[in-house]
Amino acid sequence: MRHLLAFCCCLLGLLLPLAHCAETKQAPLAQGAESNTTANQPPANIAPLVLDLTQAKLNKLLPILKQLEAVSDESMVPLFHAMMHGDLYFIKANRQLVVATEESGQRLYKGLYSHVLMPSISEDDLKKIRVNNRLRGYLRNAIARVHLTAASPDVREAAVRELLAHLDKDTIATLERLYPNEPNKKVKETMGLALAMNTASQTNLPDSTRIAAIDRLSTSLENDVRNKLTTLTYQDNPAIKSAAQTALKHIAQRVERFNFLNQLFFGLSLGSVLLLASIGLAITFGVMGVINMAHGEMIMLGAYTTYVVQLMMPNYIDYSIWVAIPAAFLVSGSVGVLIERLVIRHLHGRPLETLLATFGISLILQQLVRTIFSPLNRQVSSPSWMSGSWEINPVFSLTLNRLYILAFSLLVFLVLVMVLKKTSLGLNVRAVSQNRNMAKAMGVRTAWVDAMTFGLGSGIAGIAGVALSQLTNVGPNLGQDYIINSFMVVVFGGVGNLLGTLVAAFSLGIATKFLEPVTGAVLSAILVLVFIILFIQKRPKGLFPQKGRAAE
Amino acid sequence: MKMKTLVSAIALTGATLIPLPSLAADTIKVGVLHSLSGTMAISESTLKDTVLMLIKEQNAKGGLLGKKLVPVVVDPASNWPLFAEKARELISKDHVSVIFGCWTSVSRKSVLPVLEELNGLMFYPVQFEGEESSKNIFYTGAAPNQQAIPAVNYLINDLGVKRFVLAGTDYVYPRTTNKILEAYLKSKGIPAKDIMVNYTPFGQSDWQSIVSQIKKFGSQGVKTAVISTINGDANVPFYKELANQGISSEDIPVVAFSVGEQELSGIDTKPLVGHLAAWNYFESVDTPENEKFIKEWKAYKHDPNAVTNDPMEATYIGFNMWVDAVKKAGTTNVDAVEKAMIGQKFPNLTGGMAVMGKNHYLSKPVLIGEIQDDGQFETVWQTDKTVPGDAWSNYLPSSKNIIADWTSPINCGHYNTVTKQCSGGN
Structure with missing residues (x-):
């Protein structure tokens, strides 16, 4: 009898492979879920709400979240946090909540309440708890409300600032309760600001109290404070109205100053990009006199090197950037040496042919990249330490990636100047560029120096590519976007003068950024170009022309 | 000796010539006019593959009218005048029955006179600015009223947006769309001071001061949104800069009309999460038709990570409608197919029926989605019914009274309903 049963089972298994398959697939999941069932459960008082969360439609989620916030306290933060970032999932089989985390490039799931990794769970077993902008906004505030009592003063301060725009009765009551006992000075100040915002808009308070509050507000640069003051200027009470207007005027003056600094930074940042892109050209074109139309492609190769390096160390x-910089220098540099040895050397003294030949090389390199990497742009990730911004005050913050690139461009410039001034290679380069025949007569291997100079210029273009990969798209056309600007900078600065390139890059960057808000991006680019054409008419040798015999 | 060579030469030419007519007789040629090199290759090469896949499937089903479909692929290389040359070549040299092609409006405008002169037939699969209707073109992408206007309604009604930034790349599609949007916003009572318009060149990479302007414009205490017609890869540094300057999608959402799954597949989507896009199709929409289409596409590309997008769906609908129209007409003759096309119905991949209107525009559903961290869209809003495409916008004074109707008695792509005149042209 038992044999027969076993046989029947086997037959069934053979006949219904699909059902069998489903069964085996379900088994480990059920097991995995079972082992975590005890630990991964929400507290009993919110369990029904959590269940609702997994069943409701997107537009019905907000009331559920509000109830959740009302019935519970700090324990809600992990749930809210995961949901806000779109990392909250539930297991289809038993509706338990899990959080997705990324560990060493792998996607893993943890029980929300058990904090235990669930290796047996795969994406197919899960469904995401969806979230949209309205919910995200709500969650952000809800978290801030809980964080008002957090241990870290920075978290508390961020929470108060987050809530400035959403001061409801409950929040104000909480703040009034917390304010007197707040130990941290900075947090207390921000809390005071929030309370002053509330006081200023209370129509039942005496004018003098409200005006004092407005005076307190006039010291702040917070955007929400400005909005509050603006609404106060629409009020009927003339005393309050004029006080608010004075406060706004006071703030506007300070904001204006910071705006100017902001724009200056934008200009410097654009200048640093121009400097990086053109500094290699300043050597190949400026020092050697080779019109290298493939310079942009050297930048592109550097950017692609960054991409490949990131592929190899996901x-x-x-840290990939630190590997990418020397790698890009070597890749672009060796391609540069190759181009010089194979093509440019044979066209020495024929600028027009050099121009055409290097233009052809640029097209070949572009198509080569298209064939190898596809015509689609490649994704280069930014290291975490380069993302975000350094917030100095609410109206003035510097984006970190631009700040690093600004510093980096200056460093590259300095190193290059040192190489040219202090090393024997630099001495040879300067000798060859000043008087080729004389240098040759003195025993300088001009052919070798030419190759090395071209390699140096190209290698630096490659380094520029690493920096640009952090700012713009890495694609086959990357180089084309920068070649015109690079030539513009070198010609404007004065051919053969590195300092000129520096000054030209930063002045063009700053000029463009100050023009842009007034004229728009399209017109500002045109105006800068027109200015350079006129300038070159007046001073054909650029800002810093070479003097003496070297000019010949 | 001489005679012999002559004979063999004749025999040779004969041998090569004779099979040709018979080959032509049992095949139908389909032209594919998408850039495979240059800047537009990023977007257009996908559509070429889509058409090839659809042709392969149709042939597996037994072809069309008992004949095999043969693709003729040419590369206009993102070069607008070359589009016209290649179209001429396809029609007069290769004798194709239909062309699937173009992406940018400027390439379509370049092909249009050739199509009208040689009486060719083309399907255009990309969302565009409208303001055109040709007897020889069927527009299967979205017109402004099927993408831009519903998106603005969503912003005003659902998100309570009262200030708008219209940011676009400086060329015909963004300029025309923004003109329509500005007129529409004003008709909705948004004052001019609450609308900021900004244009940037193709491939803009330095967004610092523009984003800082947007931030300033958007932090006046009134809910602000950006409507972006920024094209192509300039979007990546734009979103990056938004994130770097601390503007999140909750503060100032960006609604894009040119950012789809394909564009998102090559970039880090973390800074984009929560920003919006309006399309007629999302890969994430859960229907059996869509699932099948995605599966076929991944199999065809041999790539489990291949994504689908809106212009692909538009190509899919256009191709299938053409197949049905040819079946209905019983011939590939352009005039007969053009007549049979009007009123054709075909199921959308997102549900519902697409219907070809008298103005050569499709009726389609409109979807608004939020970008997710996996590069897909989560639908947050969609129209209850399909929206018929409007060839001439009702919000522009110059085209308010214009309609397109390719059925008798009007038979015109630019018909003034007030003066009752067809001004020819398109």
């Missing part, structure tokens, strides 16, 4: 994106 778990160490934060």
Whole structure:
């Protein structure tokens, strides 16, 4: 009898492979879920709400979240946090909540309440708890409300600032309760600001109290404070109205100053990009006199090198840049040496042919990249330490990636100047560029120096590519976007003068950024170009022309 | 000796010539006019593959009218005048029955006179600015009223947006769309001071001061949104800069009309999460038709990570409608197919029926989605019914009274309903 049963089972298994399959697939999941069932449960008082969360439609989620916030306290933060970032999932089989985390490039799921990794769970077993902008906004505030009592003063301060725009009765009551006992000075100040915002808009308070509050507000640069003051200027009470107007005027003056600084930074940042892109050209074109139309492609090769380096070390994106910089220098540099040896050397003294030949090389390199990497742009990730911004005050913040690139461009410039001034290679380069025949007569291997100079210029273009990969798209056309600007900078600065390139890059960057808000991006680019054409008419040798015999 | 060579030469030419007519007789040629090199290759090469896949499937089903479909692929290389040359070549040299092609409006405008002169037939699969209707073109992408206007309604009604930034790349599609949007916003009572318009060149990479302007414009205490017609890869540094300057999608959402799954597949989507896009199709929409289409596409590309997008769906609908129209007409003759096309119905991949209107525009559903961290869209809003495409916008004074109707008695792509005149042209 038992044999027969076993046989029947076997037959069934053979006949219904699909059902069998489903069964075996279900088994480990059920097991995995079972082992975590005890630990991964929400507290009993919110369990029904959590269940609702997994069943409701997107537009019905907000009331559920509000109830959740009302019935519970700090324990809600992990749920809210995961949901806000779109990392909250539930297991289809038993509706338990899990959080997705990324560990060494792998996607893993943890029980929301058990904090235990669930290796048996795969994406197919899960469904995401959806979230949209309205919910995200709500969650952000809800978290801030809980964080008002957090241990870290920075978190508390961020929470108060977050809530400035959403001061409801409950929040004000909480703040009034917390304010007197707040130990941290900075947090207390921000809390005071929030309370002053509330006081200023209370129509039942005496004018003098409200005006004092407005005076307190006039010292702040917070955007929400400005909005509050603006609404106060629409009020009927003339005393309040004029006080608010004075406060606004006071703030506007300070904001204006910071705006100017902001624009200056934008200009410097654009200048640093121009400097990086053109500094290699300043050597190949400026010092050697070779019109290298493939310079942009050297930048592109550097950017693609960054991409390949990141591909090879996917778990160490934060450090990949440090590998990419020398790698890009070597790749672009050796391609540069190759181009010089194979093509440019044979066209020495024929600028027009050099121009055409290097233009052809640029097209070949572009198509080569298209064939190898596809015509689609490649994704280069930014290291985490380069993302975000350094907030100095609410109206003035510097984006970190631009700040690093600004510093980096100056460093590259300095190193290059040192190489040219202090090393024997630099001495040879300067000798050859000043008087080729005389240098040759003195025993300088001009052919070797030419190749090395071209390699140096190209290698630096490659380094520029690493920096640009952090700012713009890495694609086959990357170089084309920068070649015109690079020539513009070198010609404007004065051919053969590195300092000129520096000054030209930053002045063009700053000029463009100050023009842009007034004229728009399209017109500002045109105006800068027109200015350079006129300038070159007046001073054909650029800002810093070479003097003496070297000018010949 | 001489005679012999002559004979063999004749025999040779004969041998090569004779099979040709018979080959032509049992095949139908389909032209594919998408850039495979240059800047537009990023977007257009996908559509070429889509058409090839659809042709392969149709042939597997037994072809069309008992004949095999043969693709003729040419590369206009993102070069607008070359589009016209290649179209001429396809029609007069290769004798194709239909062309699937173009992406940018400027390439379509370049092909249009050739199509009208040689009486060719083309399907255009990309969302565009409208303001055109040709007897020889069927527009299967979205017109402004099927993408831009519903998106603005969503912003005003659902998100309570009262200030708008219209940011676009400086060329015909963004300029025309923004003109329509500005007129529409004003008709909705949004004052001019609450609308900021900004244009940037193709491939803009330095967004610092523009984003800082947007931030300033958007932090006046009134809910602000950006409507972006920024094209192509300039979007990546734009979103990056938004994130770097601390503007999140909750503060100032960006609604894009040119950012789809394909564009998102090559970039880090973390800074984009929560920003919006308006399309007629999202890969994430859960229907059996869509699932099948995605599966076929991944199999065809041999790439489990291949994504689908809106212009692909438009190509899919256009191709299938053409197949049905040819079946109905019983011939590939352009005039007969053009007549049979009007009123053709075909199921959308997102549900519902697409219907070809008298103005050569499709009726389609409109979807608004939020970008997710996996590069897909989560639908947050959609129209209850399909929206018929409007060839001439009702919000522009110059085209308010114009309609397109390719059925008798009007038979015109630019018909003034007030003066009752067809001004020819398109």
